[in-house]
Amino acid sequence: MFFDILTLFPEMFEGPFSESIINRAREKDLIEVKTINIRDYAEDKHNRTDDTPYGGGAGMVMKAGPIYRAWEQVKSQRSVESKTILMSPQGEQLTQNIVNDLAKEPGLIIICGRYEGVDERVRKTIVDREISIGDYVLTGGEIPAMVLVDAAARLLTGVLGDEESSKKDSFYNGLLEHPHYTRPREFKGLKVPDVLLSGNHQLIERWRKKESLRRTLMRREDLLKDKELTEEDKKLLKEIKAELKG
Numbered sequence: 001m002f003f004d005i006l007t008l009f010p011e012m013f014e015g016p017f018s019e020s021i022i023n024r025a026r027e028k029d030l031i032e033v034k035t036i037n038i039r040d041y042a043e044d045k046h047n048r049t050d051d052t053p054y055g056g057g058a059g060m061v062m063k064a065g066p067i068y069r070a071w072e073q074v075k076s077q078r079s080v081e082s083k084t085i086l087m088s089p090q091g092e093q094l095t096q097n098i099v100n101d102l103a104k105e106p107g108l109i110i111i112c113g114r115y116e117g118v119d120e121r122v123r124k125t126i127v128d129r130e131i132s133i134g135d136y137v138l139t140g141g142e143i144p145a146m147v148l149v150d151a152a153a154r155l156l157t158g159v160l161g162d163e164e165s166s167k168k169d170s171f172y173n174g175l176l177e178h179p180h181y182t183r184p185r186e187f188k189g190l191k192v193p194d195v196l197l198s199g200n201h202q203l204i205e206r207w208r209k210k211e212s213l214r215r216t217l218m219r220r221e222d223l224l225k226d227k228e229l230t231e232e233d234k235k236l237l238k239e240i241k242a243e244l245k246g
């Protein structure tokens with residue numbers, strides 16, 4: 001899978017993509033991540049990639065020309081049909097379902113905004129999908145682009161090692177994770193729950209499922225609404241609610 005990232009700050013991507021699974025995936029040729037510096041496609045003598053907004057007001061707007069020319073160059077170099085994504089606060093909220101969809105694409109061209117945003121003609125000509133990673137003010141679309149690449153790349157076959165690939169399923173059962181414990185058995189007077197030391201795998205799985213449901217009910221009831229609950233889930237939820245009543 002290709003990720004072609006159009007940005008004014010390509011160097012921002014060196015660190016995050018030179019570590020861990022993204023790097024391993026790149027070495028295994030499972031993904032190719034390329035950054036394209038929009039500034040290289042500025043045409044005027046001042047190398048402008050932004051300009052003052054029509055209608056006046058503060059700030060600067062990213063010019064459509066440099067982005068469009070960078071996009072054309074990337075498009076012409078790729079033999080596959082890539083989807084063009086604009087990372088933007090006006091986009092649809094990124095969810096695992098959207099990541100699952102996008103991870104099926106042969107390639108993604110990802111545009112990162114800066115300043116006050118991109119000229120509207122970018123949206124009208126080349127953007128297929130606008131995506132937001134959440135409702136908070138950021139300085140640029142680069143970190144959101146990293147989030148999207150991380151989330152999509154980990155789904156690709158072979159990117160996660162065998163030991164990690166189990167995570168692909170367990171992490172996304174649509175619930176929050178149960179509590180995790182590792183050695184020592186007691187830390188600051190806090191003991192590991194006995195059930196986890198019992199060796200009774202059926203009991204342990206039941207405990208984990210129940211704690212995962214409890215945590216989701218307490219912190220993210222919205223996730224529960226989207227989830228297909230099994231008969232066992234419903235039974236455990238009944239127990240949890242009875243315990244909450246005390």
Ligand SMILES: CC(C)(C)c1cccc(C(=O)NCC2(NC(=O)c3cccc4nocc34)CCCCC2)c1
Pocket residue numbers: 087088089113114115116117118131132133134135136137138139140141144145
């Ligand atoms: C109501 C709300 C959401 C708080 C909001 C409202 C108005 C502006 C912003 C904002 O942050 N403008 C700055 C800007 N942000 C982003 O690119 C961005 C932000 C958040 C999630 C993202 N996911 O992808 C890209 C994202 C970076 C500079 C270029 C213009 C966009 C935010």
